[in-house]
Amino acid sequence: MAEADAVASREKSRCPGPSTAEIIRADGDNAPEKLLRESPLDLGDSPIPYERYTSREFHEREMDRMWSRTWQWACREEQAPEVGDYVVYDIGPWSVIVVRSGPDEFRAFHNSCAHRATQLRPPESMGSAPLLRCPYHGWTYGLDGKLETVPCRWDFPHVGDRHNLSPVRCERWGGFVFVNLDSEAAPLSEYLGALPEHLRDGWDLSRRYTTLHIQKELPGNWKAAIEAFLEAYHVVETHADFLPVVCDANAQYDVFGDHVSRFVHTQGVPSPHYLQEQTQQEILERMLVAPKGTQVPEGSTARAVAASSLKASLSEAWHVDLSGYSTSEMLDSIEYFLFPNACFFPGVTLPMVYRFRPLGDRHDRTLFDLLFLRPTGPREGALEPVEPVRIGIGQSFAEVPGMDPTLAHVYDQDTDNLAAQWRGMVAAPRKGQTLGNYQEIRVRHLHHTLDKYLSS
Numbered sequence: 001m002a003e004a005d006a007v008a009s010r011e012k013s014r015c016p017g018p019s020t021a022e023i024i025r026a027d028g029d030n031a032p033e034k035l036l037r038e039s040p041l042d043l044g045d046s047p048i049p050y051e052r053y054t055s056r057e058f059h060e061r062e063m064d065r066m067w068s069r070t071w072q073w074a075c076r077e078e079q080a081p082e083v084g085d086y087v088v089y090d091i092g093p094w095s096v097i098v099v100r101s102g103p104d105e106f107r108a109f110h111n112s113c114a115h116r117a118t119q120l121r122p123p124e125s126m127g128s129a130p131l132l133r134c135p136y137h138g139w140t141y142g143l144d145g146k147l148e149t150v151p152c153r154w155d156f157p158h159v160g161d162r163h164n165l166s167p168v169r170c171e172r173w174g175g176f177v178f179v180n181l182d183s184e185a186a187p188l189s190e191y192l193g194a195l196p197e198h199l200r201d202g203w204d205l206s207r208r209y210t211t212l213h214i215q216k217e218l219p220g221n222w223k224a225a226i227e228a229f230l231e232a233y234h235v236v237e238t239h240a241d242f243l244p245v246v247c248d249a250n251a252q253y254d255v256f257g258d259h260v261s262r263f264v265h266t267q268g269v270p271s272p273h274y275l276q277e278q279t280q281q282e283i284l285e286r287m288l289v290a291p292k293g294t295q296v297p298e299g300s301t302a303r304a305v306a307a308s309s310l311k312a313s314l315s316e317a318w319h320v321d322l323s324g325y326s327t328s329e330m331l332d333s334i335e336y337f338l339f340p341n342a343c344f345f346p347g348v349t350l351p352m353v354y355r356f357r358p359l360g361d362r363h364d365r366t367l368f369d370l371l372f373l374r375p376t377g378p379r380e381g382a383l384e385p386v387e388p389v390r391i392g393i394g395q396s397f398a399e400v401p402g403m404d405p406t407l408a409h410v411y412d413q414d415t416d417n418l419a420a421q422w423r424g425m426v427a428a429p430r431k432g433q434t435l436g437n438y439q440e441i442r443v444r445h446l447h448h449t450l451d452k453y454l455s456s
Contacts, residue, residue, distance in 0.1 A: 014249075014250060014438070015249040015250050015272040016272050017247070017249075017250055017272040018247075018250065018269070019250055019252065020247070020250060020251060020252035020264050020265075020266055021036045021038065021252065023247060023250075023266045023269050023303075024264075024266070024326075024327075024328045024332075027301075027303060027304065027326065027327040027328060029304075029326045029327055030326060031326035031327070031329070032326065032329070034197075034198050035264060035326075035328055035329075035334070037254070038252065038254060039254040039255055039256055040253065040254065040255070040438065040441070041255040041441055041445065042437070043441065043444045043445060043448055044444075045434075045435070045437055047430075047431065047432030047434055047435075048432050048433045048435065048443070048444070048447055049431055049432040050425045050426075050428055050430075050431060050432055050433065051431075052223070052447070053220070053221035053223060053224055053363075053422075053425050054221070054363075054364075054425055054426050055363070056363055058363075059221075059358070059363030061454055062450070062454070063092045063093070063361075065453050065454045065456070066340060066450060066453040067091055067092055067094075067181075067340070068094075068181045068182060069181070069182040069185060069453060070180065070182075070185075070191075070339065070340050070453070071171075071178045071179070071180045071185070071188050071191045071192075072089075072091065072178060072179060072180070072341060072342070072355075072357075073176040073177065073178050073342055073355065074087060074089035074096060074098045074108065074177050074178065074179045075087035075089065075098055075176070075177050076175055076176060076177070076209075076210050076371070077106075077172065077176070077206075078175070078209050078210060078383055078385055079126060079210070079385045079386070080098065080099070080100040080106070080126075080177075080385070081100070081383070081385060082100065082128060083100055083101065083102060083103060083143070084099070084100065084128045084129055084130050084143060085099070085100045085126075085127070085128045085385070086098060086099040086100070086121065086126070086127060086128070086129070086132075087125075087126050087177075088111060088121050088122065088123060088124055088125045088126070089124075089179060090123045090124055090360075091358070092358055092360075092361045093361050094110070094181060095110070095111035095112070095119055095123060096108050096109070096110060096111060096168050096179050096181075097109050097110075097111045097120060097121055097132065098170065098177050098179065099132070099143055100143075101143040101144055102143075106170055106172060106177050107143065107144065107145060107170055108167065108168040108169070108177075108179045109132075109141075109145050109165035109166060109167055109168060110165065110166040110167075110168060112165075112166070113136070113137075113139055114139065114147065114159075114163040114164070114165065114166075115136075115137055115139045115150075115163075116136065116137070118134050118135065118136040120132050120133070120134055120135070120141075124215075124388075126385065126387055130143075131143070131148065132165070137151060138151045139151070141164070141165050145164050145165035145166075145167060146161075146164050146165075147159070147161075147163050147164050147165075168180070168181060169181070169182065169183060169185060171187065171188035172188075173188060173189070173192060173195075173196065173206075174195075174199060174204065174205040174206050174344070175205050175206035175207075175209075175373075176205070191259060192259070192260070192338070193256055193257040193258070193259050193260045194256035194257060194260050195260055195336060195338060195344075198256075198262075198336065199336065199344060199346050202324060202325060202329070202346075203346035205344060205346065205353075205373060207375060207376060208351065208373035208374055208375050208376060209373065209374070210371050210372065210373055210385075211372050211373070211374055211386065211402075212371070212372045212386065212389075212400070212402050212403065213369065213370070213372075213386050213387065213388040213389065214369070214370040214371075214388065214389050214397065214400050214403070215368070215369055215370075215388045215389070215390045215391070216367075216368045216370065216390075216391050216395075216397070216411075216415065217359060217365065217366070217367060217368075217390075217391070217392050217393050218359075218365070218366040218367075218368050218393065218415055218418050219364070219365065219366075219418050219419040219422050220365070220366060220418045220419070220421060220422035220425075221358075221363055221364065221366065221422070221425075222341065222356045222357055222366040223446065223447075223450075224366075224418060224421055224422065225356050225368060225415075225418060226337075226341060226343075226354070226356040226446070227443045227446070228414050228415070228417065228418065229335070229343060229354060229414065230261070230263070230337060230440075230443050230446070231251075231253075231436075231439050231440050231442060231443060232246075232248045232249075232251040232263065232265045232333075232439070233248075233249075233436060233439040233440060234414075234417075235271070236248060236249070236271065236273050238413050238414065239410060239413055242267075243271040243273055243274040244270050244271075244274050244276075244278060244282075244283065244286050245267055245268060245269075245283055245286050245287050246265065246266070246267045246269075246270075246271055247265070247266045247267070247269040247270065247271060247272070248265065248271045248273070249271060249272045249273060249439070250266075250272060251264065251266070251439070252264040253439065253441050253442055255441065255442070258339065258449045258452065259338055259339040259449065260336060260337065260339070261336070261337045261441075261442040261445050261446075262335065262336045262337070263333070263334075263335050263442065264328075264332060264333070264334050265333040265334075266303075266328070266331070266332045266333075267287065267303075267331050267332060267333070268283060268284075268287060268301070268302045268303035268306055268327075268331055269283075269303065270283065279296075280296045280300070280301050280302045281295065281296045281302070283302035284296050284302035284305055284306060287302060287306050288406070289306045289309060289310055289349075290305060290306055290309040290310075294309060303327050303331060304327060306330075306331060307325075307326075307327040307330040307331050310322075310330050310331070310348070310349055311325065311330060314348065314349065318374060318375060320376070322348060322375075325348055328347075329346075329347050329348055330347070330348050330349055331347075331349065332347060332350075333345065333347065333350050334346055334347045334350075337442060337446075339446065339449050339450075340446075340449075340450070341355055341357050342354065342355050343355075348375070351372060351373045352370060352371065352372055352373075353369075353370075353371040353372075353373055354368065354369065354370060354371075355368070355369035355371075356368055356369075366418075368415070369388070370397075370411070389401070393419075396408060396412050397411045397412055398412070
């Protein structure tokens with residue numbers, strides 16, 4: 001279906017009330033044009049088979065045909081700020097060491113000694129070392145991966161350059177270090193599609209740094225976990241307490257090529273499902289973002305006052321100038337998904353980054369990385385790397401020091417659904433899930449792209 005036809009179809013079928021673009025235009029403060037750019041897609045309405053989640057065989061196909069051939073961010077640059085700092089990234093059976101090999105250079109290697117394959121560094125570890133030394137027999141490699149020391153070198157006349165560490169493709173964008181296990185893969189710049197054009201200027205994530213990193217173990221398949229964060233359709237039931245202040249059912253969904261999709265989900269406007277009358281003052285008070293007693297002037301809106309209040313408080317707290325950001329950038333949930341497993345939020349007050357992957361090599365467990373990034377100010381100075389805080393399936397996000405209690409509650413609501421969904425998928429009498437044509441298009445698009453890798 002042509003883009004114009006898809007837009008027309010979406011207009012006919014959306015909920016009553018203003019669209020996301022209409023809400024943002026009504027703010028009247030020159031929101032970026034890219035926020036208003038609609039790019040819907042029609043991919044049909046076929047069920048998504050549950051065996052894509054529950055089958056071990058399907059998981060192994062994904063590992064062989066997709067995870068081994070796609071770009072995935074392994075770490076943030078600030079996690080390895082000094083030469084010799086490293087981060088280990090694990091996906092399925094593979095383990096990759098990402099090391100800062102120079103002041104402005106990163107390299108990546110398979111985490112496997114050329115002697116007898118012992119991993120040089122533990123899974124999911126961070127640290128610093130001038131050399132990479134095997135803990136088993138002491139074979140030692142430089143930060144460029146070259147073999148430098150072999151104990152009892154006289155006994156290995158056959159060892160040479162071919163015993164250097166095996167390199168892994170490694171490129172950077174947006175303050176992230178990406179790796180790809182496929183040495184023949186297209187460059188990262190091509191894979192990113194629309195992201196570099198969209199996530200620049202005030203949305204440039206390389207100008208932010210990590211303030212909190214949480215790793216949460218989740219029940220179920222990685223696709224089911226990430227799909228919970230690709231749509232706002234679940235808000236009406238899972239997050240019903242937010243309906244007075246979030247316009248969930250009229251969120252905007254866009255697809256930009258094979259690897260990138262987006263939603264824009266506004267707040268400060270009630271859900272079409274919320275039918276009680278409210279004043280703008282009542283909406284502001286329910287948003288919980290402005291100091292108590294803040295008033296909405298006649299002719300203004302809760303959105304405008306909330307955004308202005310946040311600009312003032314965060315500019316002072318962070319020592320940054322936020323005056324150029326629009327109301328939407330200050331308030332709304334703007335989320336870009338990069339296939340297969342990353343979500344980026346370029347907004348100011350919801351500055352999250354997500355990553356989802358199989359926990360170890362399990363198809364029924366997921367590791368969810370949640371990072372909070374915030375803009376850097378001129379007085380920041382040197383920043384210490386933030387190590388992840390790991391929590392288990394039964395633990396709340398509220399247990400993590402520094403986690404905002406309201407956001408912790410939201411993430412608990414999102415992830416508490418997953419165990420019940422997994423049990424239902426395993427035992428479902430139906431063979432597949434039924435998706436909405438518009439609100440869940442990003443879920444279908446994920447599978448559409450996955451199939452391209454599985455069939456190639």
